[in-house]
Amino acid sequence: MFLWPVLRASAAAPFGTQCRCRSAAAHRTMHVLATVATWATLASADWASTTVANRSAGEQLASQLEARLHPQNYSLESTHLEDIRSFFWWDGALQEEDEVRATIDSDVPFSVLLEGLSADHPYDLPMIVSSAHLDSQEDHSSHKHAMALALVNGTTMEVAHGLAKSIVEVKFAACAQVAKLKADSDSEFTITLKTLGATKEQIEIEFGGLDWEWHPIQANEKYLKWIEDNVVVRPHASEL
Ligand SMILES: *[C@@H]1O[C@H](CO)[C@@H](O)[C@H](O)[C@H]1NC(C)=O
Numbered sequence: 001m002f003l004w005p006v007l008r009a010s011a012a013a014p015f016g017t018q019c020r021c022r023s024a025a026a027h028r029t030m031h032v033l034a035t036v037a038t039w040a041t042l043a044s045a046d047w048a049s050t051t052v053a054n055r056s057a058g059e060q061l062a063s064q065l066e067a068r069l070h071p072q073n074y075s076l077e078s079t080h081l082e083d084i085r086s087f088f089w090w091d092g093a094l095q096e097e098d099e100v101r102a103t104i105d106s107d108v109p110f111s112v113l114l115e116g117l118s119a120d121h122p123y124d125l126p127m128i129v130s131s132a133h134l135d136s137q138e139d140h141s142s143h144k145h146a147m148a149l150a151l152v153n154g155t156t157m158e159v160a161h162g163l164a165k166s167i168v169e170v171k172f173a174a175c176a177q178v179a180k181l182k183a184d185s186d187s188e189f190t191i192t193l194k195t196l197g198a199t200k201e202q203i204e205i206e207f208g209g210l211d212w213e214w215h216p217i218q219a220n221e222k223y224l225k226w227i228e229d230n231v232v233v234r235p236h237a238s239e240l
């Protein structure tokens, strides 16, 4: 999503884009961002999601992470790559970019995944995010940083892109990503927002036609700060 990538020359190791998950639970984890699956099952699993420019960059980052974790006797369960369109503010302008979202599933604690991914990530300001261990039965509307997911179906990709863009345009979210629900689906999409929990009310008022699922998130500090700088919480949504 972010600019000024540090170009790296090392060759990408082969890394399957198919889910090679060992367990049904891991399989659900891998597909959660694409399927709006049951988040309760994810709360105890460790996973991290990031974005890169393209599939080869995603494969390379995953193999670099594997190489870092191996000496520590950690290993990755699987990596799932999805094509997405991202909308976000950068340098005072609304940007729109095709990217790849890499979701990494593993038994490795998020803090270790975060450290490993940060070390090799091609972006200066990457998004490295997870909601692992944050979800619970409690109300987490008070949690500062949040991810919201909605399924958009029976429509075109153009409409899904338009919706995502309009949410970022009014700074209800710092970033919105649109993905196909299934690789071969032309009418079902997911929109994933990174925002502040305090926007929940205004998003549900203004974009209430969509059924939003909210989850608290943890992420690299720079990204959390970037969310804070690019979201506007309006006490009265009707101010727009
Ligand atoms: C993928 O992205 C990287 C930068 O992250 C770039 O160096 C590389 O040329 C891109 N590859 C393709 C095939 O576009």
Ligand SMILES: *[C@@H]1O[C@H](CO)[C@@H](O)[C@H](O)[C@H]1NC(C)=O
Pocket (backbone or CB within 6 Å): 071, 072, 073
């Ligand atoms: C990794 O496992 C090997 C073999 O069991 C052991 O010798 C080594 O100390 C372990 N390394 C770490 C960092 O735990």
Ligand SMILES: *[C@@H]1O[C@H](CO)[C@@H](O)[C@H](O)[C@H]1NC(C)=O
Pocket (backbone or CB within 6 Å): 151, 153, 154, 211
């Ligand atoms: C769209 O998704 C909703 C649930 O979010 C479901 O009830 C509805 O049947 C779906 N419609 C289509 C056309 O798939």
